[in-house]
Amino acid sequence: xxxxxxxxxxxxxxxxxxxxxxxxxxxxxxxxxxxxxxxxxxxxxxxxxxxxxxxxxxxxxxxxxxxxxxxxxxxxxxxxxxxxxxxxxxxxxxxxxxxxxxxxxxxxxxxxxxxxxxxxxxxxxxxxxxxxxxxxxxxxxxxxxxxxxxxxxxxxxxxxxxxxxxxxxxxxxxxxxxxxxxxxxxxxxxxxxxxxxxxxxxxxxxxxxxxxxxxxxxxxxxxxxxxxxxxxxxxxxxxxxxxxxxxxxxxxxxxxxxxxxxxxxxxxxxxxx
Amino acid sequence: xxxxxxxxxxxxxxxxxxxxxxxxxxxxxxxxxxxxxxxxxxxxxxxxxxxxxxxxxxxxxxxxxxxxxxxxxxxxxxxxxxxxxxxxxxxxxxxxxxxxxxxxxxxxxxxxxxxxx
Numbered sequence: 001x002x003x004x005x006x007x008x009x010x011x012x013x014x015x016x017x018x019x020x021x022x023x024x025x026x027x028x029x030x031x032x033x034x035x036x037x038x039x040x041x042x043x044x045x046x047x048x049x050x051x052x053x054x055x056x057x058x059x060x061x062x063x064x065x066x067x068x069x070x071x072x073x074x075x076x077x078x079x080x081x082x083x084x085x086x087x088x089x090x091x092x093x094x095x096x097x098x099x100x101x102x103x104x105x106x107x108x109x110x111x112x113x114x115x116x117x118x119x120x121x122x123x124x125x126x127x128x129x130x131x132x133x134x135x136x137x138x139x140x141x142x143x144x145x146x147x148x149x150x151x152x153x154x155x156x157x158x159x160x161x162x163x164x165x166x167x168x169x170x171x172x173x174x175x176x177x178x179x180x181x182x183x184x185x186x187x188x189x190x191x192x193x194x195x196x197x198x199x200x201x202x203x204x205x206x207x208x209x210x211x212x213x214x215x216x217x218x219x220x221x222x223x224x225x226x227x228x229x230x231x232x233x234x235x236x237x238x239x240x241x242x243x244x245x246x247x248x249x250x251x252x253x254x255x256x257x258x259x260x261x262x263x264x265x266x267x268x269x270x271x272x273x
Numbered sequence: 274x275x276x277x278x279x280x281x282x283x284x285x286x287x288x289x290x291x292x293x294x295x296x297x298x299x300x301x302x303x304x305x306x307x308x309x310x311x312x313x314x315x316x317x318x319x320x321x322x323x324x325x326x327x328x329x330x331x332x333x334x335x336x337x338x339x340x341x342x343x344x345x346x347x348x349x350x351x352x353x354x355x356x357x358x359x360x361x362x363x364x365x366x367x368x369x370x371x372x373x374x375x376x377x378x379x380x381x382x383x384x385x386x387x388x389x390x
Contacts, residue, residue, distance in 0.1 A: 154379060156378040
C-alpha cells in the first residue's frame, strides 16, 4: 500500500501538451459557440402596430399599478390615467381587431402547436440547445481518444474513493491516491470554471455559459412565445379589476410633505396633530 | 425628499434599474477576478486542502470589506439585497477558484520525490 507522502514526478511535456491545449481549446470553442448561436438567431418577426399597441396597453397599466402604494404621482393624475385605462379596457379600444363584436366570448386563443409564429420560437430554442450540446460531445470524444491512459495533474484537495472510477478512468491502479486525476476530469473542471471567464469576455448574455444548459430546455422555448396565445380581451377585463384595486391602494409619497419638512427642521413641535 | 423604505418593494423602487445592472456587472467582474487571483496564490504557495479553502474564504472577506468601504457603508443604496450580495462569492466563482488553484498547483510542482513503487 503506497503511502500518501510519495509523490509522482510528471513529465513537464504533459503539462505543455495537454493541460494548456485543453484549456485553450475549451475557451475558443466556447467563444465559437457564442457566435454561432448569435448567427443562428433569426430576426424577430415584425408585429403590426395594433398588436404592439395591445401589448403595450397592458404593460402600461401594470407599470402604473406597480408603484401605487408609494406612488410618485399625485392623486388627481393617478386617478385620471387609471380611469382612462379602465374605460379603454372595458370598451376594447386597444384590442388588435377593434372593439369586440357580439360573439367575442367564443373566440379561442390560437393553439401553440399549430400557430406558425409560436413554432418558430420553439424551433429557435431547440436549435440553441443542439448547438450547445454538440461541441461538448465532440470535445469529450476528442479528449477520450487522444488523452487517455495517463494522469494529468494532482488535485490540491482530497476526494473520497467513490470518485476514483470517474476521475481516473483509463488508469488501472487500485492504490493510487484519488488526487491524481486523468484529463477527462480536467475537462470537467474547465467546464465549470470557465463560465466566469466567458462572462468577462463576452458580456453578460453570452451563450457559451454552461450554467444555462442546466435549466430545463423547454423553459427557453416557452418564454419565446410571448402572449400570442393569449386572449387579450380576457386579460383586459382582469386588468380592470387590478386597476380598481390599486386605485384604492394608492398613496402619494408626498402626501403630507409639508408637515414632514416642518417637523424635520424643528419648526413644528413633534407631537403636533 | 428621501422617503424611508420600509418594505422590500419600496426599497427596490428607490433603485434606478440601469445603474443597478451596471453595478451588478462590475460586482461580478470584481468577484471573478479576485477568485482567480486567490486561486493563483493558493496554487503557487502550494496550499492544500483546508488551507486552500481557508484562503478562498479569507480573500472573499477581504474583497467584500473593500467593496463595503467603496459603498461608503451603505450597500443597500447600490445593490438590491444589502450586504449579503457583497459577501456572497457566487457558485461559479468557487469553481473558477478551484480551476485556477489546480492549474497553478500542478504547474508549480511541489518538491518531488522520485518514487520507485
